[in-house]
Amino acid sequence: MGIFPDLELVQWIWIVFAALLIGVSKTGISGLLTLVIPILAAVFGGKASTGIILPMLIVGDIFALLYYKRNAKKEDILKLLPWTFLGLILGLVIGGYINDEQFKSLIAISVLLCLFLLIYFEKKADQIKIPDKTWLYALVGILAGFTSMIGNAAGPIFSVYLLAKGVKKENFLGITAWFFFIVNITKLPMQVFVWKNITVQTFALTGLMIPFIGIGAVLGAFIIKRINERLFRYLIIGMTAIISIKLFF
Template sequence: MITDPLFYAAAIPAVVLLGLAKGGFSGLGLLSMPLLSLVLSPVQAAAIILPILLVQDAVSVWVYRHSWDRRNVMILVPSAILGTGTGYLLAAQVSDAAIRLAVGLIAVGFALRRIVLERRKTPPAPTRSDVPRGIFWGWVTGFTSMIAHAGGPPFQIYVMPQRLARDVFIGTGAIFFAVNNWMKVPPYFALGQLTPENLATAAALFPLAIASTWAGVRLVRYVSGERFYTLVYGLLIAVGAKLIVDGAGMLL
């Protein structure tokens, strides 16, 4: 188990951000990897984060178990499995930086466009969950999640235009990403990343992971449905901008 105080100075806020994201503030969790990467290699940071995510998923799935869209999950999961498999097979050939840059540009462009459209006098009607788009964005989510831990923006690009109720939107993401994160376990084992040291370090952070997820669940209740979507669009722009900066910086 890691005992370096400097590691925990970065890990504690990283886990809190993950918990708030799992509780409903979608997007905040993407800041966790950069924080941990300040004190660890990105590979080891990802290996420590995965068990923490699985514990936080259990909390969010339990809370939102009655509030999720079954059709969306059934469309997204099979294609996400294919995307995760593709990411595993191409992990050595695909540039993490290029993926981050591309996802960031798409996320920012999408969010800005939706904000402009929804502020018109006659905002666009909510879209429906459809198989072709769901398969595409499910695959992209699985692929980017496996390669660059950036699966949130593609998921939001597909689901947010549907204007689901706040809790249904959060619950759908909770169920979907719980399945998606379990899909990563075999590849991580195969790559030798789930070592006893990494697992023990993650286990030490489990109490904080659970508490911060519950805090996110409680805090998001104070945000109305309309303000929730405005907040998520804002977070999506911030996350997209962070991905653009990270990707461009890595490429340069």
């Protein structure tokens, strides 16, 4: 095709599949987004793939907001955002000095730590309450911002935070939609002007993928209404575990 003439048919198939997964993840099972990262990295390479993914994520965020924009408490987002922006800047700077393998290892370590905490909270849910402390928002915000900037991989960390707080399914998706829409819009000029891995071609590719992201979004909204609360939590844990281990390899 004209936009990326060097891509083969099988690569286009993977891109379409990734677009569908982005849509499903934004309105349904958020853990599916982590599977998109290695798919597009295999097609486009490390840092280049983050530029390909980001505009598609923003389209997915818009679909998610159309479904869940009323199901979020702004307080849960505002407390994290200043620290998240700090994490974005940290990721922007460090991303220019480390190679792909190094920052993938950093992401994997962060996510595995959060996975351990998630399982612990799942077992001790009745005995533990998440403290409303500045240090907690700072830790989650910086980690989420850093991993989002490096590899669009903040989903598991943010999921751990929300599930550990006991956020219900509908509110979970609403908070996630608003949070990542704000974060991804903030990242856009950083990647366009600093990393220079988002171009006119990138936006054109995203335009082609909008119908597939939309189909995925409708499918995700359909699926999530038919999943019970406990299964939803286990799916998040399972997806987080799979991608965390995969990031090491």
